[in-house]
Amino acid sequence: MNPLNPIEFRRQCHMVTDFVVDYYQNIEKYPVRSQVKPGYLFQSSPDCAPMYPESIEAILKDVQKDIIPGITHWQSPNFFAYFPASLNTASFLGEMLLNGFSVVGFNWESSPAATELEIIVMEWLLKLLQLPQSFSTSSNQGGGGGVLLGSTCEAFICTLLAAKEKTLDQIGRENTENLAVYCSDQTHFSFHKSAKVVGIKPENVRQVLTTRSTNFELSPESLDEMIKRDLEDGLIPIYLCATVGTTSTTAVDPLGPLCEVASKYNMWVHVDAAYAGSACICPEFRHFLDGVEGASSFSFNAHKWLLTNLACCCLWVKDKASFTKPLSTTSELMANESTESGKVVDYKDWQISLARRFQALKLWMVLRSYGTIALREYIRKHVKMAKDFEGLVNMDARFEIMAPRYFSMMLLESVNATGRVYMTHSVVGGVYVIRFSVGASLTEDRHVNMAWELVQGEATSLLGEPRPETTSNGED
Amino acid sequence: MNPLNPIEFRRQCHMVTDFVVDYYQNIEKYPVRSQVKPGYLFQSSPDCAPMYPESIEAILKDVQKDIIPGITHWQSPNFFAYFPASLNTASFLGEMLLNGFSVVGFNWESSPAATELEIIVMEWLLKLLQLPQSFSTSSNQGGGGGVLLGSTCEAFICTLLAAKEKTLDQIGRENTENLAVYCSDQTHFSFHKSAKVVGIKPENVRQVLTTRSTNFELSPESLDEMIKRDLEDGLIPIYLCATVGTTSTTAVDPLGPLCEVASKYNMWVHVDAAYAGSACICPEFRHFLDGVEGASSFSFNAHKWLLTNLACCCLWVKDKASFTKPLSTTSELMANESTESGKVVDYKDWQISLARRFQALKLWMVLRSYGTIALREYIRKHVKMAKDFEGLVNMDARFEIMAPRYFSMMLLESVNATGRVYMTHSVVGGVYVIRFSVGASLTEDRHVNMAWELVQGEATSLLGEPRPETTSNGED
Structure with a gap:
C-alpha cells in the first residue's frame, strides 16, 4: 500500500475532476431538495468497513447511485434556500x-x-x-x-x-x-x-x-x-x-x-x-x-x-x-x-x-482569479436578480413584500406552497414568510423567472383564479 | 465571469493535480521545516487585491516561488515532528x-x-x-x-x-x-x-x-x-x-x-x-x-x-x-x-x-479505498519503524529513552541538537527531550535511518568522540 502513489494519485484525481464536472453539467436534472426518506442510505450500506480495498471506479459508482440522490443541491441554480454556499473554480482549486x-x-x-x-x-x-x-x-x-x-x-x-x-x-x-x-x-x-x-x-x-x-x-x-x-x-x-x-x-x-x-x-x-x-x-x-x-x-x-x-x-x-x-x-x-x-x-x-x-x-x-471588478459584478448580478424578482412579486396583488430588499434576498408572504425550486421560510412579526435568497454560482435570470412562475402557479392552484385586488395575510 | 465554467474547471483541476503530484515528487528536496524569516511574504506580496483577473498559470507560479518556501512540509517523509497529519489519495479525492x-x-x-x-x-x-x-x-x-x-x-x-x-x-x-x-x-x-x-x-x-x-x-x-x-x-x-x-x-x-x-x-x-x-x-x-x-x-x-x-x-x-x-x-x-x-x-x-x-x-x-487489512498494515509499518529507531537509540549509550514506546513515537534525551529532519521537543519530568514521531504517508525505513544518523552526527560533533559508557542527563 502506497497511499500517495503519484501515478494513481494523478489518474484518480483526473477521474474525480471529470465526475465533478459531470455533476455540474447535470445538476439541473436533480430535484433541488433531496427527496429521499429517513434511513434511505442504511439500507444500501454494508454494516462494516470492507476488509479489502475497493477501486475508485466502484466507489464513484456508489456516489452516483447512493450519495447524489441524498444530496440537497446547494450548487443548483434553482437553490434559493437559506443563504448561498457559493462554490467556484478558484476556491475549489484552493481547496x-x-x-x-x-x-x-x-x-x-x-x-x-x-x-x-x-x-x-x-x-x-x-x-x-x-x-x-x-x-x-x-x-x-x-x-x-x-x-x-x-x-x-x-x-x-x-x-x-x-x-x-x-x-x-x-x-x-x-x-x-x-x-x-x-x-x-x-x-x-x-x-x-x-x-x-x-x-x-x-x-x-x-x-x-x-x-x-x-x-x-x-x-x-x-x-x-x-x-x-x-x-x-x-x-x-x-x-x-x-x-x-x-x-x-x-x-x-x-x-x-x-x-x-x-x-x-x-x-x-x-x-x-x-x-x-x-x-x-x-x-x-x-x-x-x-x-x-x-x-x-x-x-x-x-x-x-x-x-x-x-x-x-x-x-x-x-x-x-x-x-x-x-x-x-x-x-x-x-x-x-x-x-x-x-x-x-x-x-x-x-x-x-x-x-x-x-x-x-x-x-x-478567489481574490486573484476573479479580481475585484468581476467580484463586484458577481454580487451586483445577484442583487439585480432579486430586484427583478421583487418587481414580479409587486405586480401580483396576492403577494406582499414583508421587509425591504437590500441585497439579494427577499420575502414572499406565504401561500404555504413551496415550489419545486428550494426556498426556505421564516416567521417574522408573527407572519409565516417564504425567503427567496439568490446567490448560487450557476443561477441566471431564467432560473429566477422560473421560480416565480412556480410560486405563482402554486398560488393559483391553491386560491383558484388570481385575485389581483386582495392581499392575503396568510396568518392561518 | 462564469465561476463554474466546465471547460475551465476541468482544465484548471487537471493543472493543479499535476502541480500537487510534482510537489510530492520533489518534496524531499525542500527543507522539512521552512527556513524563511518572519515577514518574508509581505515583501513579495502586493498591498491590495488585484482589480483584474489573474490566470491560474500566474497564480501557480507564485505558489511555487512564494508559498512553497514558506511551507513546513508536513507530508515530507522526513517529518517526525508533533504528530503526523497524514494525507493520501483517497482522502484527497474525498475532499x-x-x-x-x-x-x-x-x-x-x-x-x-x-x-x-x-x-x-x-x-x-x-x-x-x-x-x-x-x-x-x-x-x-x-x-x-x-x-x-x-x-x-x-x-x-x-x-x-x-x-x-x-x-x-x-x-x-x-x-x-x-x-x-x-x-x-x-x-x-x-x-x-x-x-x-x-x-x-x-x-x-x-x-x-x-x-x-x-x-x-x-x-x-x-x-x-x-x-x-x-x-x-x-x-x-x-x-x-x-x-x-x-x-x-x-x-x-x-x-x-x-x-x-x-x-x-x-x-x-x-x-x-x-x-x-x-x-x-x-x-x-x-x-x-x-x-x-x-x-x-x-x-x-x-x-x-x-x-x-x-x-x-x-x-x-x-x-x-x-x-x-x-x-x-x-x-x-x-x-x-x-x-x-x-x-x-x-x-x-x-x-x-x-x-x-x-x-x-x-x-x-479512506475506509473503502484501503480496506481494514491495509490500514492495519499501514499503522504497523509506522510502529515497526519507531521500534527499529528505538533499537538504534538503545545501542548508543549517549542517549536515553525517557518513556516506553507503545506506538510510533519515542523520545530521545536531547543533546540540544535538532537535525535537518524535523522533530519537536517537550519537557517531561523536568528533562528536555526530543520527540521522534513516525507517521507521514511517504516515510520509509531509509528516512528513519537517515534521521538517526543525523541525530548521532549532531551528538558526536557536540560532544566530541562517542562516549559509550557515559549517559548524559542533559539537564543543563
Whole structure:
C-alpha cells in the first residue's frame, strides 16, 4: 500500500475532476431538495468497513447511485434556500492545493506561509470592505488584526470570551452570574448558543424586540432603555451583537447609534455581517457598514457570498490583546524561537482549536482569479436578480413584500406552497414568510423567472383564479 | 465571469493535480521545516487585491516561488515532528468530492446523505475500534452516538458543557463557581483552554502530577485523594479527562481504574485518544483502550494517523440526550417535517457551530479505498519503524529513552541538537527531550535511518568522540 502513489494519485484525481464536472453539467436534472426518506442510505450500506480495498471506479459508482440522490443541491441554480454556499473554480482549486500541502498552521513556525498569507488576504479584504484602519494587523502597537475562523459561532464565542474576561478582570470574578449580553429578536440563534457555551446565563441574553414598522432593525433607544432597567436589576452589560443583514429579513441594524449607546456602558460591540458583508465590497452597498468604526469586532462569511467554500469566516478585532488573552496557551510542546522573538503571529491564540487548515490559500486564489471588478459584478448580478424578482412579486396583488430588499434576498408572504425550486421560510412579526435568497454560482435570470412562475402557479392552484385586488395575510 | 465554467474547471483541476503530484515528487528536496524569516511574504506580496483577473498559470507560479518556501512540509517523509497529519489519495479525492458538492449539512434535510453517511462511518469505526455498543447510534432508546467534529478541542468543549449542564440541573446554577474538572500534568493544553471557554475557573482545572517511575500515567489513587481533598474544600468534581497516548510521551492512562474512581463521584469521563486511537484498529494494540466501556465519551483524530486529512475528530458519547441538550437550538428558520418526525439526526445539535462540511465522505473513501487489512498494515509499518529507531537509540549509550514506546513515537534525551529532519521537543519530568514521531504517508525505513544518523552526527560533533559508557542527563 502506497497511499500517495503519484501515478494513481494523478489518474484518480483526473477521474474525480471529470465526475465533478459531470455533476455540474447535470445538476439541473436533480430535484433541488433531496427527496429521499429517513434511513434511505442504511439500507444500501454494508454494516462494516470492507476488509479489502475497493477501486475508485466502484466507489464513484456508489456516489452516483447512493450519495447524489441524498444530496440537497446547494450548487443548483434553482437553490434559493437559506443563504448561498457559493462554490467556484478558484476556491475549489484552493481547496485542492491546501489539502495537497495539508499543513497544520497552528503557529507561525508550523508553516510561515499559512500565517503570513492569512494576514495578507485579511488586509486585502479590509481594504475592499473599507474597514477602519484600527482593525488592521499592520496598525502596529497593540492595535487590531484579522483572522479566518470556521464559523460565525466561533467568532461569537471568541469575542464573547474577550468581553467577559475583560470585564471580570476589572470587576472581579464573583460577578460572572450577572453578566448580560444584548441582541435583537432577529439576531441569529447561533448567538444564543455561543453565549451559552461561554457560560452566560440564557436569561441574561437580552433580546430587544423589533417591529415591522421599523423594518425589524434593532432600535438604539429601546436598547438603551433595556440596559438602564437591567442595570437597576443588577445585571452587568458587556456585549452587543449588531447585525448587518439578518437571516430572516436581511435587516440592517444602525451601527453608529448602537455603538454610541454601547460605549456609554463600556460594552464590546460585535457586528455580524455573515451574509451581507460580501455585498459591501461594492461601493454602492458599503453604506450599510457605516458606523462600523465604533465597533470592537466585525465578521462576515466569505463562504456564503464571496465565492469561497466552507468554512471561511473572516473576523477582525480592534483590540487584539484583549481578544487573544483568553485564547492564548503556552506549552513547552509549542515553544520555538520565532514565537519568543515576538515578531510573529501564532494563530492558535486567535481561535478555539489548536489545529487549523490553510484557509487563506483558497481566499487568496478567489481574490486573484476573479479580481475585484468581476467580484463586484458577481454580487451586483445577484442583487439585480432579486430586484427583478421583487418587481414580479409587486405586480401580483396576492403577494406582499414583508421587509425591504437590500441585497439579494427577499420575502414572499406565504401561500404555504413551496415550489419545486428550494426556498426556505421564516416567521417574522408573527407572519409565516417564504425567503427567496439568490446567490448560487450557476443561477441566471431564467432560473429566477422560473421560480416565480412556480410560486405563482402554486398560488393559483391553491386560491383558484388570481385575485389581483386582495392581499392575503396568510396568518392561518 | 462564469465561476463554474466546465471547460475551465476541468482544465484548471487537471493543472493543479499535476502541480500537487510534482510537489510530492520533489518534496524531499525542500527543507522539512521552512527556513524563511518572519515577514518574508509581505515583501513579495502586493498591498491590495488585484482589480483584474489573474490566470491560474500566474497564480501557480507564485505558489511555487512564494508559498512553497514558506511551507513546513508536513507530508515530507522526513517529518517526525508533533504528530503526523497524514494525507493520501483517497482522502484527497474525498475532499475534492465534498468540496464539489459543497453542501452545508447542519440538519438531515439540508443533505440527508451527509447525515446518514456520517452515522454509517461512525458505526464502521466503532466496530473497527471494538468500542462498546453503548456508544452506538443504532443502540436506540436513549443510547449513544457518534459525530465528526473539527478538533479535539471541540470534543472537550461539547462534553464539558454536557457534564456542566447535567450537574447544574441537579444541584442548581449557583454552584457554577465550584465546578472542578480533572486531568494529569500530561494532558494536552487544549483541555485547559476548553475548560476556560466553558467557564470553568482555571484554578478548578485540577492536575494530578505524574512521574517517570510510573511512565507518566495518571494514577487512580492520586486522583481519588485529590478529589477527596477538593470535596472538603467545597469543590464539585464533574469531569475527568483521561488520555490514551499523551502528546509528550504517549503515556496511557489506566482507563478501567480511573473510571471506577470517577463513578464514585458521578463524574463524566472523557477518553482522549487523539493520536493513539487510530492504532487501536489493530487487535494487538486494542488493549490500550481496555476499560473504555466505563467512560462517558471517547474521541480520536482520524486526521492524525488514520489517513484522513484535516479536520476530522471522531467523537462518541454514551448518553446522547445529555450531550445534545446544551447544544440544541430550535429556530423557525430550521424547522422542517423530518426534524419534527423525530426520525432523523440533526448534527447541528451535536457540535458548536451551525455550518458543517460533508466530512464523512472522505473518511468513507479512506475506509473503502484501503480496506481494514491495509490500514492495519499501514499503522504497523509506522510502529515497526519507531521500534527499529528505538533499537538504534538503545545501542548508543549517549542517549536515553525517557518513556516506553507503545506506538510510533519515542523520545530521545536531547543533546540540544535538532537535525535537518524535523522533530519537536517537550519537557517531561523536568528533562528536555526530543520527540521522534513516525507517521507521514511517504516515510520509509531509509528516512528513519537517515534521521538517526543525523541525530548521532549532531551528538558526536557536540560532544566530541562517542562516549559509550557515559549517559548524559542533559539537564543543563
